[in-house]
Structure formats: structure tokens, C-alpha cells
Amino acid sequence: MTQLTLIIGNKNYSSWSLRPWLLMKQFNLEFAEISISLYTPESRELLQKYSPSGQVPVLLHNNLKVWDSLAICEYLAETFTDIPLWTPDKAARALSRSISAEMHSGFQALRQNMPMNCRKKYPGRGFALGVQKDIDRITTIWQECRQKYGAGGKFLFGDFTIPDAMFAPVVLRFLTYGVQLNDIAQEYANAILSLPTVQNWITAAHNETAVISKYEF
Known part of the structure; x- marks a missing residue:
């Protein structure tokens, strides 16, 4: 190929x-x-x-x-x-697609006010109108997926699949802005952050020298 x-x-x-x-x-x-x-x-x-x-x-x-x-x-x-990029269970896969599409098209307040910036820490910043609502919805998604389908592993549907890739940037945003999470959401965030692939991405981000001012506070 x-x-x-x-x-x-x-x-x-x-x-x-x-x-x-x-x-x-x-x-x-x-x-x-x-x-x-x-x-x-x-x-x-x-x-x-x-x-x-x-x-x-x-x-x-x-x-x-x-x-x-x-x-x-x-x-x-x-x-x-x-x-198995999608989970094999049909019902779980339908939910996987739904939350991936929701992540893809939604959460505009979070995107606009907490842009991804792997090199910086801005605890407490970015909490403009609507951001907490987006955070609450995201953590509800994580909790419901973990409780219903996550028993077989550390990710939303047990094993790592497409929705985990879709939500990974949110985990990095939450880290940058010091978002406080409940236990289930924090355990999930920790699982994403513990991936060597994610750590490799973060390391590469730190090694970049370009600065985009619109994404800096």
C-alpha cells in the first residue's frame, strides 16, 4: 500500500x-x-x-x-x-460516532477562550461565558462513556479508539488552564496524558520555536 x-x-x-x-x-x-x-x-x-x-x-x-x-x-x-479504530459493539459505536461528531462541531466557547497551547500553563484563565457549560458537557460525556463502556480499559470505550483521539486536545487544554475535574474525568485525562504518543507530541511542541500570538495570553 x-x-x-x-x-x-x-x-x-x-x-x-x-x-x-x-x-x-x-x-x-x-x-x-x-x-x-x-x-x-x-x-x-x-x-x-x-x-x-x-x-x-x-x-x-x-x-x-x-x-x-x-x-x-x-x-x-x-x-x-x-x-479496531471504532469499538466493535454496534451500540457503543453509534455513541462513539455521536460524541466524536459533537466534539468536532461543538464547544465553541471552550475552543475560543482556551486555545491549545502545550508549552504554557494558564491556571484559572479562559473561563469566559459558556466555557464552564462546555466543560461540564465534556466531563459528562467522559463519565457516561467510562461508566457504561469503559470497564475493559482506561479509555472512553475501554481500548483506545477514535473518540479518544478526538478528545485528546481537550485533555491538553484542561491541563494548560488548570481545569478542575471530578475523579472519573481526571482518571481519564491521566490515561490520555500517560500515553507515550501524547508525551512525544508535547515534547515536540516544546521544541518548536514559532509563536502564534493569538493563542497566547
């Missing part, structure tokens, strides 16, 4: 890039990685070389371009059918 190539943005800031990158790393899918620093004078031209939307991430495979985090995850699940 022709090599996969994933186009991503800055690891310190690009939550959308983290999702498919983490999924592919967790399941040992070999891929080439092309990183484009965002919000530079060259960014637009470089992005348009790969991305019809002018945004990251983009997956290149054979003659296909697949853009958007969730679309990439779905494409990988359809391509590598022998790998």
Missing part, C-alpha cells in the same frame, strides 16, 4: 492536527509527516499545495486527499478494516 502522508500544523497549537496524528501513532500506522507552521506569510501558499480547504490536517494516500480530522479518522477506519 502506498505510504500515507499527514500534513499538520504547529504541534504546540494545532488541536485538529493532533487528532489523526495520535490515532495513527496509537495504531502503528506508518506515515510520513509534513509540518507547516501556521499564520506565517508563507502558510497560505504551502497549505494550498496540499489542502483544498487551505487548512490542516490533510491525509494524502495514493491519489486521494482527505481533509478534516474526523473525515481522516473515518477514512482510516474504512481503509484499515482489520484495525
Whole structure:
């Protein structure tokens, strides 16, 4: 099979890039990685070389371009059918897709006021109107999934699957902004943070030198 190539943005800031990158790393899918620093004078031209939307991430495979985090995850699940990227149980899988889509399209207050920034700690910052409501909804999702389907492992549906990749950037946001979590949510966050793949991403983020001022307090 022709090599996969994933186009991503800055690891310190690009939550959308983290999702498919983490999924592919967790399941040992070999891929080439092309990183484009965002919000530079060259960014637009470089992005348009790969991305019809002018945004990251983009997956290149054979003659296909697949853009958007969730679309990439779905494409990988359809391509590598022998790998359990979604949980095998039908009911659990329906819930997996629902919460992944909710994460993909929702939580705008959290996104806007607590941008991902792996290098910094801003405890207590970013709690604008609507942010706590988003946090409460996210932690309710985590708790319900863990209690109903998580008995077989440390993740939302036991083993690591697509929804864990979708929520991983939120875990990093909660760490940056010192969000206080209940025991179940904190245990889940700790499971995500303990992954060597996540730690590798964080280390790479710290090694970057680019600064995007709109994501800094």
C-alpha cells in the first residue's frame, strides 16, 4: 500500500492536527509527516499545495486527499478494516460516532477562550461565558462513556479508539488552564496524558520555536 502522508500544523497549537496524528501513532500506522507552521506569510501558499480547504490536517494516500480530522479518522477506519479504530459493539459505536461528531462541531466557547497551547500553563484563565457549560458537557460525556463502556480499559470505550483521539486536545487544554475535574474525568485525562504518543507530541511542541500570538495570553 502506498505510504500515507499527514500534513499538520504547529504541534504546540494545532488541536485538529493532533487528532489523526495520535490515532495513527496509537495504531502503528506508518506515515510520513509534513509540518507547516501556521499564520506565517508563507502558510497560505504551502497549505494550498496540499489542502483544498487551505487548512490542516490533510491525509494524502495514493491519489486521494482527505481533509478534516474526523473525515481522516473515518477514512482510516474504512481503509484499515482489520484495525479496531471504532469499538466493535454496534451500540457503543453509534455513541462513539455521536460524541466524536459533537466534539468536532461543538464547544465553541471552550475552543475560543482556551486555545491549545502545550508549552504554557494558564491556571484559572479562559473561563469566559459558556466555557464552564462546555466543560461540564465534556466531563459528562467522559463519565457516561467510562461508566457504561469503559470497564475493559482506561479509555472512553475501554481500548483506545477514535473518540479518544478526538478528545485528546481537550485533555491538553484542561491541563494548560488548570481545569478542575471530578475523579472519573481526571482518571481519564491521566490515561490520555500517560500515553507515550501524547508525551512525544508535547515534547515536540516544546521544541518548536514559532509563536502564534493569538493563542497566547
